[in-house]
Amino acid sequence: MEKKFVEELTSQKEDFSKWYTEVVLKADLVDYSPVKGCMVIKPYGYAIWENMQRILDEKIKATGHVNAYFPLFIPKSFLEKEAEHVEGFSPQVAWVTKGGDEELFEPLAVRPTSEAIICSMYSKWIQSWRDLPVLINQWANVVRWEKETRPFLRTTEFLWQEGHTAHRTFEEAEEEALRMLNVYKDFVENDLAIPVIAGRKTENEKFAGALHTYSIEVLLADGRALQAGTSHNLGQHFAKAFDIMFQDVDGERKYVWQTSWGVSTRLIGALIMTHGDDYGLVLPPRVAPYQIVIIPIWKSETDKTKVYNYVDEIYEVLRKYFRVKVDKDEEHTPGWKFNEWELKGVPVRVEIGPKEVEKQELYVARRDLRIKMSIKRENMVQDLENLLRDIQKTLFEKALRFREENTYEIDNFEEFKRIMDTKRGFVKASWCGDGECELKIKELTGATIRNIPLDWKEEEGKCILCGKETKIKALFAKAY
Amino acid sequence: MEKKFVEELTSQKEDFSKWYTEVVLKADLVDYSPVKGCMVIKPYGYAIWENMQRILDEKIKATGHVNAYFPLFIPKSFLEKEAEHVEGFSPQVAWVTKGGDEELFEPLAVRPTSEAIICSMYSKWIQSWRDLPVLINQWANVVRWEKETRPFLRTTEFLWQEGHTAHRTFEEAEEEALRMLNVYKDFVENDLAIPVIAGRKTENEKFAGALHTYSIEVLLADGRALQAGTSHNLGQHFAKAFDIMFQDVDGERKYVWQTSWGVSTRLIGALIMTHGDDYGLVLPPRVAPYQIVIIPIWKSETDKTKVYNYVDEIYEVLRKYFRVKVDKDEEHTPGWKFNEWELKGVPVRVEIGPKEVEKQELYVARRDLRIKMSIKRENMVQDLENLLRDIQKTLFEKALRFREENTYEIDNFEEFKRIMDTKRGFVKASWCGDGECELKIKELTGATIRNIPLDWKEEEGKCILCGKETKIKALFAKAY
Numbered sequence A, B: 001m002e003k004k005f006v007e008e009l010t011s012q013k014e015d016f017s018k019w020y021t022e023v024v025l026k027a028d029l030v031d032y033s034p035v036k037g038c039m040v041i042k043p044y045g046y047a048i049w050e051n052m053q054r055i056l057d058e059k060i061k062a063t064g065h066v067n068a069y070f071p072l073f074i075p076k077s078f079l080e081k082e083a084e085h086v087e088g089f090s091p092q093v094a095w096v097t098k099g100g101d102e103e104l105f106e107p108l109a110v111r112p113t114s115e116a117i118i119c120s121m122y123s124k125w126i127q128s129w130r131d132l133p134v135l136i137n138q139w140a141n142v143v144r145w146e147k148e149t150r151p152f153l154r155t156t157e158f159l160w161q162e163g164h165t166a167h168r169t170f171e172e173a174e175e176e177a178l179r180m181l182n183v184y185k186d187f188v189e190n191d192l193a194i195p196v197i198a199g200r201k202t203e204n205e206k207f208a209g210a211l212h213t214y215s216i217e218v219l220l221a222d223g224r225a226l227q228a229g230t231s232h233n234l235g236q237h238f239a240k241a242f243d244i245m246f247q248d249v250d251g252e253r254k255y256v257w258q259t260s261w262g263v264s265t266r267l268i269g270a271l272i273m274t275h276g277d278d279y280g281l282v283l284p285p286r287v288a289p290y291q292i293v294i295i296p297i298w299k300s301e302t303d304k305t306k307v308y309n310y311v312d313e314i315y316e317v318l319r320k321y322f323r324v325k326v327d328k329d330e331e332h333t334p335g336w337k338f339n340e341w342e343l344k345g346v347p348v349r350v351e352i353g354p355k356e357v358e359k360q361e362l363y364v365a366r367r368d369l370r371i372k373m374s375i376k377r378e379n380m381v382q383d384l385e386n387l388l389r390d391i392q393k394t395l396f397e398k399a400l401r402f403r404e405e406n407t408y409e410i411d412n413f414e415e416f417k418r419i420m421d422t423k424r425g426f427v428k429a430s431w432c433g434d435g436e437c438e439l440k441i442k443e444l445t446g447a448t449i450r451n452i453p454l455d456w457k458e459e460e461g462k463c464i465l466c467g468k469e470t471k472i473k474a475l476f477a478k479a480y
């Protein structure tokens, strides 16, 4: 039974991309919709997002931000106010041109991001230095017309949060941009168990309209990079375009300094591609919809009563501490259920048969290492708490080890090219700082500079392509 | 100071509609956006919505539902599948006709409600009676192109939750529609402190595409009714249009029975118009962003230190039990702050001056009755808990009394007309059941049948308009 079931899932080695598509569908995370490039996030997938939202929202509020909601639609003329911004986004905009039976005088963009609409309000709200800083976040859907889409990683519509702040000085904006980058790093590493590299984007790769952009980058199991979150110092670009001015302490009218930052449902893709294995999803306990699934096992009706009673008793205790599911479905065999819940990535499976009842034990399987052990009923809460904590930690360490094993420090362009053509991974290499060089490297190898990591020290070296002397070390990878 | 400030707010009696507009703007709940009919929900307004969401989401989940997310866009052909549905909604649809530079082959509706897209998925997901019931809810934004808009009550874009369920039998769907109507009634009455009348809509007033619709109706302070939530038994209308069939226990293929139900940010409007007074908002403690605001009062610097220390100490205790704000802003006088937080409807204000420090007391003002009292520091948590509970209860009772005083049982059409022309209110009157009569009454009086209340017994009577014998008593009102 187990064998047959597992055979249905393509192995990661065989075809990672196919494995991913199969997992997201079979684990009931998403489904394709009749609208091109838009996905349906099914209840099990959405529950992961709800857990992420709850945790991240708390961190965003703890750093002094409040939530608000701005309109979905942005008048065309507003989107066009900031030149780089409109250039970057207009090829991706969905346009509303008709309301009811009436043709609109001015088309409305379905927000691809909300800088333009939010800045138009800030110019009204901000008058004095006393109104600063403005620290607002929004949870919303956004739309970017994409040619090629993949569930979670790139879809026409997606869910995200976008923070938009305004400050008195450049320094405050810079501090804020870095603060939120660190909030993301903390969240992704500690709650999603995914190690990230935080750094600054190059001019070529920065956000359309930003002064500069920071990102956190993840190395996925197939050796590709995924940008998991970004934080932008917008400088005064939008302030000037939208006339956001304040009277400063010195009496002078000045433009504000702004930031924006966001993470999206794309993080679910990062989660799957970092921790998943040939048996399916592996979810970190902090965000798993169910942390524990209990499966009763019985043959005779007498056993069934005994087992169900015991299961009900332990469930009543465990549900106070954990997110627990009891699978009493009688259509399927225990073996089928084992596979099903492994596929769905539940961190801990508890099997309860007559033997466990008799011994007052729980037979416990951890999803990450696929090992089993018995624990005593009397210690179960503490033992399960420790187990979940250990799974969370082990997942992070495993992912970190993988990243370390797949990060190469290289000073030879041919070797660089060979790595990108074969196993891929992160490459640390010297770069002269020239955007032309960067684009040429992309053309020749498919790799882009993911970012200039913040904690990499300056080091003498020669640009991997042109050989010019430089102190910059950049993080290269093929990206999703 | 107080007088001047209060004069700025139009009184309810003078012009209720103007009062409403002023309150939502001055209390910082919303702002108008550059997009016609779309509002910005500002942080203070959004915090009310977040509290509502948290409480209602819990109730929706406790009744067995799970959340999911479906696409914002609905292909035109899908919206057209159910005839009544498209007829009801198409005048209000915003259409996306262009994506990037490409003209779309088929226009996409920005969802005015999600039956069409969700049903298209259900037809794929549901195969057997074992797949039923499907109990899914979604929190989302929707767009309805409106000619006249008012903040919260009617806006082009608004936020809501929409439940969509599928069942084996008519009876199960009917039970579900009524269950969710009761969840709404419980939520609106117990958490928002707004009494509602639950009943069934007439054929003229039901949801476009439903078999029948239930609603909860609120009587607002200006004598108008507001539909605060609806729950529809969709019958098999959508199942037939979207081919949602299942193999039943008896082996036969049958159409499912469906429901849908929703409440929206409109509830914030109901809240304001039910509890507000000439001093501004009055928020029920269960959903108030801050339940308690603490205002330190001092003149000398010595007093300031003493007062601030005391305030910090009690804040550290109170924040563990309540949502508390300390207003240390030194730009404004205590008097200004009193007015400001009254305007914002915070249920309890705590004033702390040197006298309170000395006596180890808190000087407490309740927003609803505008009365003040001293409480002992040592009992403060218990006393404030009781006070907040009493405010919640008092607000409900006051609103209930208002409704009772403004509900008229009438059997004379001239009197009916006179009431609708003057003070308005709820009218209980006999109705023959004929839709023509209903429309004629609307034409002559401006009043519509809000619903046929579920707990009103059948009573012999004569139709208020045509005089025909009937047993139906209907709830009439002028509605928003």
Ligand SMILES: [Zn+2]
Pocket: A431, A432, A433, A434, A437, A463, A464, A465, A466, A467, A468
């Ligand atoms: Zn170079």
Ligand SMILES: [Zn+2]
Pocket: B431, B432, B433, B434, B437, B463, B464, B465, B466, B467, B468
């Ligand atoms: Zn009649």
